[in-house]
Structures are given as structure tokens and as C-alpha cells.
Amino acid sequence: MASSGNFATWNGVEIPAYLSLSQGNTKVLGNTSTDASGMNLNTGVNSGKWYIEFYVIITTSSYPYIGLSAGASSQDFSANNTGYNGDIRYHAPNSTGMGNNTGTSGIINRWGTISTTETGVDACSSGDIVGFALDMDNKKLFISRNGTFFNSGDPANGTNPQASWTTNPESAFINCFTYTSSRGCIVNCGQDSTFSGAISAGGNADSNGFGDFKYTPPTGFLALCSANLPISDDIDPAQTDSDYPGKQFNPILYTGNGGTNAITGLGFKPDLVWLKRRDSSASHQLYDSSRGTGKLLSSNNTDAEQTVSTGLNSFDTDGFTLGSAGGANASSGTFVAWCWRANGGTTSSNSDGSITTTLQVGKGFSIGTYTGTGSNATVGHGLGAIPDFTIFRERGTTGNWIATSQKNMASNDHNLYLQLSNAESDGNYFQSGTAMTSSVISIGTHADINGSSNTYVMYNWINVEGYQKFGIYEGNGNSNGPFIYTGFRPRMLFIKRLDSAANWQVRDTARRTFNVHNVTLNWDSNTTETQNSNHNMDILSNGFKLRTTLGDYNTSGGDYIYGAWGDVPFKYNNTF
Numbered sequence: 001m002a003s004s005g006n007f008a009t010w011n012g013v014e015i016p017a018y019l020s021l022s023q024g025n026t027k028v029l030g031n032t033s034t035d036a037s038g039m040n041l042n043t044g045v046n047s048g049k050w051y052i053e054f055y056v057i058i059t060t061s062s063y064p065y066i067g068l069s070a071g072a073s074s075q076d077f078s079a080n081n082t083g084y085n086g087d088i089r090y091h092a093p094n095s096t097g098m099g100n101n102t103g104t105s106g107i108i109n110r111w112g113t114i115s116t117t118e119t120g121v122d123a124c125s126s127g128d129i130v131g132f133a134l135d136m137d138n139k140k141l142f143i144s145r146n147g148t149f150f151n152s153g154d155p156a157n158g159t160n161p162q163a164s165w166t167t168n169p170e171s172a173f174i175n176c177f178t179y180t181s182s183r184g185c186i187v188n189c190g191q192d193s194t195f196s197g198a199i200s201a202g203g204n205a206d207s208n209g210f211g212d213f214k215y216t217p218p219t220g221f222l223a224l225c226s227a228n229l230p231i232s233d234d235i236d237p238a239q240t241d242s243d244y245p246g247k248q249f250n251p252i253l254y255t256g257n258g259g260t261n262a263i264t265g266l267g268f269k270p271d272l273v274w275l276k277r278r279d280s281s282a283s284h285q286l287y288d289s290s291r292g293t294g295k296l297l298s299s300n301n302t303d304a305e306q307t308v309s310t311g312l313n314s315f316d317t318d319g320f321t322l323g324s325a326g327g328a329n330a331s332s333g334t335f336v337a338w339c340w341r342a343n344g345g346t347t348s349s350n351s352d353g354s355i356t357t358t359l360q361v362g363k364g365f366s367i368g369t370y371t372g373t374g375s376n377a378t379v380g381h382g383l384g385a386i387p388d389f390t391i392f393r394e395r396g397t398t399g400n401w402i403a404t405s406q407k408n409m410a411s412n413d414h415n416l417y418l419q420l421s422n423a424e425s426d427g428n429y430f431q432s433g434t435a436m437t438s439s440v441i442s443i444g445t446h447a448d449i450n451g452s453s454n455t456y457v458m459y460n461w462i463n464v465e466g467y468q469k470f471g472i473y474e475g476n477g478n479s480n481g482p483f484i485y486t487g488f489r490p491r492m493l494f495i496k497r498l499d500s501a502a503n504w505q506v507r508d509t510a511r512r513t514f515n516v517h518n519v520t521l522n523w524d525s526n527t528t529e530t531q532n533s534n535h536n537m538d539i540l541s542n543g544f545k546l547r548t549t550l551g552d553y554n555t556s557g558g559d560y561i562y563g564a565w566g567d568v569p570f571k572y573n574n575t576f
Helices: none
Strands: 019-022 027-030 037-040 049-057 065-069 088-091 098-100 114-116 129-135 140-145 163-165 173-178 184-188 249-255 261-264 272-277 285-288 312-316 319-322 334-340 348-350 357-361 365-371 377-380 389-394 401-404 440-443 455-461 468-474 483-485 488-497 505-508 519-522 537-540 543-546 559-569
Touching (some): 019 037, 027 173, 037 065, 319 334, 357 377, 365 377, 488 537, 488 543
Antiparallel strands (some): 049 129, 065 173, 088 098, 140 163, 261 319, 389 401, 389 455, 468 559, 505 519
16 A cells, blocks of 8 residues: 555644644643634645544633634734634534634635534534544535534535635645643544544545544545645656656756856756856846847846846756856856746747737746737736736836736735835736736736837746745744745745835755755845844745744734745655
8 A cells, every 4th residue: 555644733843832732743732821822734735625533622611623724824813922723613612613713803814705604513522523524625614523524514415514615725724722731632634543542443544545534534535644635747756757846946056167167967957047146246147048048137136138148058958058257157156046947948929818928838837928019918828827926027128027926916916026125016017907817917008017019028937736836924023933834845935025125035945955044045136145043944844934033024914925946745755
């Protein structure tokens, strides 16, 4: 039988001040009568059907609550308590126990319209087994007590759920909210149907043969373990030898030699190469195989595209070759290159929009070029899904770098400037009220994005399960900061504050190979690489954990956008 991998547990990297973990992070109890607090599992989901059991520990009608949380976007605690209060929750000791907590101050609703019912709900006693059948595909939650679903719920057929909602958050987490040392629960995501010897074993596996549950999982519902996690077929290491994440994106370090310099060891032929000198001030340099070798743009300034014959001279099968230009290859200088693969430089015309674009499309990434018309227009991006992050740049004259994402920005016509630290704003670059679609982006008439006869380049990305993810989180202002679940070990990530000025902070695990990670560069600045404890974070197998109160990352109530590219999906071990 194939390995189930790791089963989900309570998240040991963000233990709230008022909770304690034991029994391999499966048992959570309060540790004080000061206040209640909440904790999430270490695995988030936004699709699929999942079955989880809880052994509830109860002494009064007060706690625990068990439910669903949207993770770092749903916390509602002050800086001295970093726990999460469940958004949709079941008050286990109470028969009138279904709650929608998104109206509470400090909680951001990521679920759309939530509907709950208390019909048929039973109160639990200590030692009862609560079952959650979580259907993210159909946005429903079913709850059972000792093997019987409330309200004649039928998870397999999707009827009579206890809760439903209209929008899935970026990631949904199982949550326990509790108080004092005598109240809480033991979770079983398939690892132990005895709940550490509290009851007799059940011996029931899911339909994939994974897990050990007290009661039989409903048809189609799986154990929450890494082997069951979804992953895009396009980048699954178990299915391909050439297209897994490390063959789509990789940062590489090199030392300049002031002459011809062949950089090898990347692992693939890149189509976008983004260079930055680390040991001295120098502008970022962006080259791509659609515009061609030697065509240079810099993310930290508004300069027009330059033709540099001594810049990047070729895109090679295992890297790229540089000329003598000092910004990319100064003798003895240290550099990093962030490299993406698209389609090997082979382009095609796309007529999905009113403007024809020239595209090359890879695994969730496309490079497009087009000529503006000066009138409201649409441009095709070729990704087959709404872009999660997009960057536009005018090539022939000076102009702003325009970055946007209609899934993650506050409004569908807001933007950020890549070369500036400015907060999110409405620069009138996009057609107000006209959303991106799975085929086109609606652009306005501003010269930075659609001037008559001007030429442009755009870079587009979509979320790819197990490889790249873009999203938002809210800061808590605590050095024990939010944990952001990505579903893979980040190889590189950027963070940008939306609601106030802050630099575009960029990390990668080529420049810093261990935690605490505090080595950073800024996309909007030509400054030297810095290392400072104010930038502390941990890069983890399933996401990243902030350990700073610096405003660029973690102001209380601050809104942040992030993007991450991975090398190892959480579904697998760190090597494969």
C-alpha cells in the first residue's frame, strides 16, 4: 500500500498564548482561566472532501468550539494572543451550538454568505466523538456525534448540511477554540482512532486506504493527510521527470567575472531572468525570451527598455550566458538570478482580447507582448484562469510598473507600482468595475498600460496547487506573527503591504538556506542585500511564519499581499 505521508495535526509553529499542545500535537487544551483562544490545523484546503474526528474533552457548557477558520485572515486577537477564533463553528457542549463568528470585530469574512442551521444538533458529553465531513467542492460542512450525522445529514449526497457558504477562502483550516486546562479536544485526521488510548480502535480507512478512523468516512471523503492533498498534474513529481516545480522556477547564485559568463546548474532553460547584484547597489535587471536577449528593463526605476549588447546574451538549456555589463556581471560581484520557465521562447498569437497579444505560456505563467491602441481594450493572457498576479510595463518610453491582482486587491481597478513603496491606489489603469476573466484583462487608456502605438510586456501568474500561490494576510503586530499556508516549501516569496507604504520585500532559499530567514532584497530599490533581525521569518515545508513586527511584514491590522514559488510540494518529502 502507498504511504499516507503525514496526517494533519494542530499547528505547532503558532501555539497561542492561552493553549497547550501534547500527544504529538493532536491534543489541545487551554492553559489559563485568563481568556479563551483558538488554534488551527497545520494543513489548509480549498478544494476536495475531507473527514476529521475529534474526541471532545468537556467539563461545562462553555467549551470547546470546533469549526472552520480562514487562517491568518480571520484572527481577532490582540497582540499578546495570536490565536484564531473559528469563523464557522460548532459549540460542542451546547445543542444550540452552530455559530457564524465572522461578524465579530477583527475577523475578516472570507466565506461570502454563510448559512447555518441548528436543526437536529445534539450537545456532546466528554468523551464523545465528533465527526466533520468538510466538502470544499460544494461549500458545505456536515457534523456527526458518535457516528450519526445531525439533521439527517448525508455528506455523500450533499443534503442537510449544518453550514454552507458561497465563497471558499484561500485556505480553510479546522479550528478548535477553548479555555482552561480541562476543556479541548484530541483530533484524529486518520492517524489514531483510539485518540491516544482513550477509546477502542475503529479501524476504518478512507477510500484510498489511508487513515484509521473510529467511524467509517462518508463516501468520497478522505483523510486529511499529505498523500491525499491535491496537486496539479502538470507539476506533480510523481508524474513527471521534467516539469516538477524545480523545473519551472529556480533562483541561482553566481559570481561575476567581468567578461563572458555562462551561468549553469539552473536545471532548465529560462524564459524570464530577473537579476540583482547582492553585495553593492545596482538596479534590478529583467530579461525575457519574448522581448529577446539584451533587452533590459529595471523593476526599481521608470527607465525605458534598453538594448544592452553586453547584458544577457543567451537563454541556455541549463541557465544563461552574460556579457561584461557590470550591473549583471561585475568582476567578483555576487548576484542572484530568479528564473522562470514559460515555453522556451516559442510564441503564438492570442486574439481573445480586442488587442492581439503575442504569448508564450508555461505552467501557470505567461509572458505577453502587445501594442497599445489608446482606447479601452482587452488583452488575452492565455492562462485559462483569472490571473492571481500580473505585472505590466511600457517598453519604449519611461513609465510606471503596474502590478495588480483582481483576486487579492481591495478593488478590481486598484494597482500597486513595482518601482515604488506606495500603498495600493486607483491609478485608472484598468476599466473600473470590469473584472479580469479566465481569458482577458480589461485595460484603460493610460499611457503606462495602453498608449496608442506604444509597446508593452506583461507577466501573468495563476495559483498552481503545490507550486505557486498568491494571496493576502492580515498582520497581528506580534513577533509571534501569522503563519501563512502555501501547500509547499517556498523557494522564493515576496511580500508587499497594501494599505500603507512599504517596500516590496523578497526572500529566497538560495541566499539563505536555514531559519531564521532574515536576508532580503527589495524589488523597488537598487540597494544592497541586507540581513537584519527586524526581517525574521521561518520558511517551512508548508508555508512561512512571520517573526517580526516590522511594518513591511506585520503591523497589527495591516493588509499584505504575497506571492510564493515552491520547490517541494507539501504532499511529498523534501526530496524526491
